[in-house]
Amino acid sequence: MAFVCQMCGDCCSTMGEIISILEQTGTTTFRIGYSATLEERVVTLDPDKQDLFFATSPKTSLACPFLRERAPGRFICTVHQSRPELCRQYSCFRILVLDPAGHHVGRVREGSRHFTTTDPRLHAVWQTGCRLTDIQDEDVWEKNAEEIFTRSGYRVIR
Numbered sequence: 001m002a003f004v005c006q007m008c009g010d011c012c013s014t015m016g017e018i019i020s021i022l023e024q025t026g027t028t029t030f031r032i033g034y035s036a037t038l039e040e041r042v043v044t045l046d047p048d049k050q051d052l053f054f055a056t057s058p059k060t061s062l063a064c065p066f067l068r069e070r071a072p073g074r075f076i077c078t079v080h081q082s083r084p085e086l087c088r089q090y091s092c093f094r095i096l097v098l099d100p101a102g103h104h105v106g107r108v109r110e111g112s113r114h115f116t117t118t119d120p121r122l123h124a125v126w127q128t129g130c131r132l133t134d135i136q137d138e139d140v141w142e143k144n145a146e147e148i149f150t151r152s153g154y155r156v157i158r
């Protein structure tokens with residue numbers, strides 16, 4: 001089945017650590033930088049999202065500065081048309097981690113072993129259990145990660 005984005009915003013909810021606004025260069029244009037590579041580029045607010053961008057704020061300080069909640073629980077990128085390459089390449093998750101209440105609390109990006117979470121306990125589980133594993137086979141690595149998350153009280157979707 002084709003992937004359908006649920007607009008949960010999880011993928012962008014910790015991107016504030018990577019993407020930052022360096023300068024507003026025009027009414028709707030911004031020069032942004034990536035903390036990891038020191039790369040810079042200019043993005044422009046989508047015409048139909050300008051009001052939302054200026055009227056609201058990102059959910060948390062960790063979120064990408066361009067992420068906005070359009071409706072309860074429905075998040076959008078306000079610079080979708082000019083979003084960075086990094087975001088264009090993103091294809092959701094290969095492992096989604098849920099806490100006992102069913103909230104999405106972490107994910108491993110598709111095609112990578114890059115993990116993002118806002119849950120400090122889960123972060124610790126990842127750091128000690130999965131991150132530094134030397135398992136080469138991707139399938140075995142995924143099963144191993146699932147086992148570690150599950151053992152720690154989380155649920156995994158993959």
Ligand code: SF4
Nearest residue numbers: 005006008009011092
């Ligand atoms: S995490 Fe996946 S489903 Fe949620 S907004 Fe991002 S791409 Fe869409």
Ligand code: SF4
Nearest residue numbers: 012015064067077087
């Ligand atoms: S620029 Fe858009 S797609 Fe990229 S992290 Fe920010 S909100 Fe998400």
